[in-house]
Each structure stands twice: as structure tokens, then as C-alpha cells.
Amino acid sequence: MHTPLIRTARLADQAALGELDRAVWSPLHAVQPAPQPPYDPFFDSNHRPDHYLVAEGEQGAVDGYLRLARPTPLACNAHVRQIQGLAVAESARGRGVGRALLRASFDEARRQGATRITLRVLGHNAPARALYEAEGFALEGVLPGEFLLEGAYVDDVLMGRAL
Structure with a gap:
């Protein structure tokens, strides 16, 4: 399995990241409407390129962020x-892209002086939860029925780890 190149996003990635974000949208992980x-x-003033790690695949394709x-x-x-936020292109799934992005985020968080990293994941997103646990x-906590998605109440699960 080829390890993807993980790098900080660039402004030039904006179109590819937007396309990826729209392509992977699913009520399994999104609380916003499609x-x-x-x-x-x-990108905007609250979502700057330096907030994103990008997994670059073959020929420079954006495989995830x-x-x-x-x-x-x-x-x-x-x-x-x-x-x-964590997204992996359908074509790149099962190749370790999500895991590589997570591991790179640990290094980046440490580089920024962090000693702890947290996330929120929807309770029904079993594949993501399994990856995070691994x-x-x-x-660290559960907000039961925090979101109403497609007619069903879904838990907001809080997870964290030391760096």
C-alpha cells in the first residue's frame, strides 16, 4: 500500500477540496444539508488553508483532507x-488515506504545541468511530439524540486522546 503525501493545503486546492467535499457528503457524517x-x-476567514492537511494522490489529485x-x-x-472534518475520496478509500491524515494531524498538533486532540463524530458512523478508536x-462523552437527521435522532459522540 502506497502512503499518500500529506501536506498543508494551498489556496490553489480550493476547487478540488470543494469538489471532494460535495462528492463525499452523506448524512452518515454531515449535520448540514447537502x-x-x-x-x-x-476557504473563508474561519476556514483557512493552513487549517487543512491534504492527502495528495497520484498525479497530484486530492484524495482527502x-x-x-x-x-x-x-x-x-x-x-x-x-x-x-475528515474526508476521503471514494476512489481512495481502503488505502490508508484517512489513517495517514490522522497520524499527520497528531504530528501537526504537536508541532503547534498541543498536548491533546479531540473530535466529534456522529454515533451512527461506525467506520469512522472504529478508525478513531484504532x-x-x-x-469521552455522548450527547444523546443531539441531531435530527433524515427523520432519526443521532448521538453526537465526543472523543479525544493525549498527544
Whole structure:
């Protein structure tokens, strides 16, 4: 299995990341409605390229991304980074792209001075939860029925790990 190149996003990735985001949208992991045209830009003042790690596949294709950001602007939790999005192209699934992005996020969070990393995942997203557990995340809390998605209440699961 070929390990993907993981790098920080560039402004030039905006179109490819937007396309990937729309292609992988699913109620399995999204709480926002499916994107509809006209599409908003992928990057904005709160979602800057330096918040994203990109998995670059063959011929420079964007195979996935992970958004890593501070959960709040508070100084008292500046030691925490939060994964606020992880997407892998359908064509790249099963090749270790998600795992490589997670592991790169641990290194990047440490580089930024973090000692802890957290995330939120929907309770019914068993594949993502299994990947996070395999990479050392522990269940830290559950908000039961936090979201109503397609007529069903879905738990918001909080996970975290030390770096």
C-alpha cells in the first residue's frame, strides 16, 4: 500500500477540496444539508488553508483532507486541537488515506504545541468511530439524540486522546 503525501493545503486546492467535499457528503457524517449550487468557497476567514492537511494522490489529485483547528479562541485551551472534518475520496478509500491524515494531524498538533486532540463524530458512523478508536481516541462523552437527521435522532459522540 502506497502512503499518500500529506501536506498543508494551498489556496490553489480550493476547487478540488470543494469538489471532494460535495462528492463525499452523506448524512452518515454531515449535520448540514447537502450542498446546493451556487456553492460557497471552500476557504473563508474561519476556514483557512493552513487549517487543512491534504492527502495528495497520484498525479497530484486530492484524495482527502483533514481540518485541524483550535476548538475555541480561549487561552486556557490553547493546548487542544480539534479535528473538525475528515474526508476521503471514494476512489481512495481502503488505502490508508484517512489513517495517514490522522497520524499527520497528531504530528501537526504537536508541532503547534498541543498536548491533546479531540473530535466529534456522529454515533451512527461506525467506520469512522472504529478508525478513531484504532488510532488511540477514547470515548469521552455522548450527547444523546443531539441531531435530527433524515427523520432519526443521532448521538453526537465526543472523543479525544493525549498527544
